[in-house]
Amino acid sequence: MMSLRARLISTRRLCTAARRCIDDEGDWFYSSEWWGTCTDGHAVLRSPSDKGNGIVSVLAYPSSRPSEVEWRETEKWLERRYAEEMHKNNHQGEVGGGFSIIGYQWRTLHFNDETRQSAVKVMAAYYRQQSQHSAAGSIFLMQQPHCLAVPYLKSMVSAGLATIASCNNDLLDAIYGKTTIRILCIGHGGGSLPLFLATKIQGAVVDIVEIDPLVISASIRAMGFPSFSVMTSSGQRALSKPNPIDEVLWKGIHERLCLYEADAENFVLNTCNTYDMIFIDAYDGDDIFPCQLWDPDSPFLKALSKRLHPGHGTVVVNIHSDSEVLSADPSISHYYQQLLPMGKHVSKVCRAYKSILAGNGEEGSGLGFTVAVPWVCNTSLVVCRGSGMNTRHCSRDFIMNAIVSKSREVENVLNLPFSFSQYINRGFTLID
Numbered sequence: 001m002m003s004l005r006a007r008l009i010s011t012r013r014l015c016t017a018a019r020r021c022i023d024d025e026g027d028w029f030y031s032s033e034w035w036g037t038c039t040d041g042h043a044v045l046r047s048p049s050d051k052g053n054g055i056v057s058v059l060a061y062p063s064s065r066p067s068e069v070e071w072r073e074t075e076k077w078l079e080r081r082y083a084e085e086m087h088k089n090n091h092q093g094e095v096g097g098g099f100s101i102i103g104y105q106w107r108t109l110h111f112n113d114e115t116r117q118s119a120v121k122v123m124a125a126y127y128r129q130q131s132q133h134s135a136a137g138s139i140f141l142m143q144q145p146h147c148l149a150v151p152y153l154k155s156m157v158s159a160g161l162a163t164i165a166s167c168n169n170d171l172l173d174a175i176y177g178k179t180t181i182r183i184l185c186i187g188h189g190g191g192s193l194p195l196f197l198a199t200k201i202q203g204a205v206v207d208i209v210e211i212d213p214l215v216i217s218a219s220i221r222a223m224g225f226p227s228f229s230v231m232t233s234s235g236q237r238a239l240s241k242p243n244p245i246d247e248v249l250w251k252g253i254h255e256r257l258c259l260y261e262a263d264a265e266n267f268v269l270n271t272c273n274t275y276d277m278i279f280i281d282a283y284d285g286d287d288i289f290p291c292q293l294w295d296p297d298s299p300f301l302k303a304l305s306k307r308l309h310p311g312h313g314t315v316v317v318n319i320h321s322d323s324e325v326l327s328a329d330p331s332i333s334h335y336y337q338q339l340l341p342m343g344k345h346v347s348k349v350c351r352a353y354k355s356i357l358a359g360n361g362e363e364g365s366g367l368g369f370t371v372a373v374p375w376v377c378n379t380s381l382v383v384c385r386g387s388g389m390n391t392r393h394c395s396r397d398f399i400m401n402a403i404v405s406k407s408r409e410v411e412n413v414l415n416l417p418f419s420f421s422q423y424i425n426r427g428f429t430l431i432d
Helices: 004-012 028-033 068-088 151-167 171-175 194-199 213-221 244-250 266-272 299-307 321-329 344-358 396-414
Strands: 041-050 055-062 094-111 115-131 135-143 181-185 203-212 259-260 277-278 314-320 364-372 378-385
Touching: 028 171, 041 213, 055 194, 055 213, 068 094, 068 115, 068 244, 094 213, 135 244, 135 266, 151 171, 151 194, 151 277, 151 314, 151 364, 151 378, 151 396, 171 396, 181 194, 194 203, 194 259, 213 259, 299 344, 314 344, 344 364, 364 396
Parallel strands: 181 203, 181 277, 203 259, 277 314
Antiparallel strands: 041 055, 055 094, 094 115, 115 135, 314 378, 364 378
């Protein structure tokens, strides 16, 4: 979720300087395509939530990329994937058919018509199936997993993956699928973060916890998230088998996504899993990070500590400016107060996570730091256990340079269109 204060700096979204060739479809350069008001977009879903998120809506906006000249290559890829699935499953009676791209759109998830919770890019396509006996067609949506449109997601991914790679954990083997890495995402939104992680890291098994069933439904119906990911309260798949089109689109990725409708505290208290990484982005419809998810005396943080891998466990939290910053210093103008990245409340959150998960002072065995997110007033908090780089023995510059150095290796292996270092270098601050 992005801080509402980002609206005050929306004029910084576009640069008047000559632009390089942009490979990243999620580059902030394209934010003007989806950063419109509720009246600018076309509502494809709108319904009241009974979980504190007010009116949940999904708005659609046109996307300029991929351009229409590129669509045919994607259609050919879909047809090859369909042929592979038909051959693998030994389907009889198939005599042809074809895929047609209808277009690409941005889809944004909103709470209360104000809070822009997430933004994703979706592909809409049509498949006409011809068999020996009939012809039928279907339209489907596919979220584009490589596209992280919101800057704080790139910040969380960059800082988190570079940090865990700097530990003894062999992230590279997990990327290639040689070993398993267990990831927990608390807060689902449109699902772009867990989908990105499961797509880019072949050995990633990603559990997702979302308290609001309406958000889960919106991500699947209107934002192209794989439906096979949904789990029951007993830990079984809600669907007995994937939709054939899901098999074509996701090629097993959907089988490594487990989406639970659950309260985060209850889930963490009851799960037996040990997680290598945990990502937390859990603001509600009033733009509040619930107290039970950061209070150092709460059952949640204590249980989270038990579920985090003792050797290299890494937690990444999306946080943003709180209202207390507005009265922090009367000498600072109201406008610039709203651009400050952290207030007293946010500092408490950072200290609580660092203290409970990695310890403090002489008892500390891990690392905690924050980085500022460009363009929006969010901050990424990272806490890592056993990194060998705690603040007792290493300077800020040494720690930051070590993480940045490792980040280059990770981003090259992942073949990403954006650089980790631009997000790690920004306002890097150690937590004592």
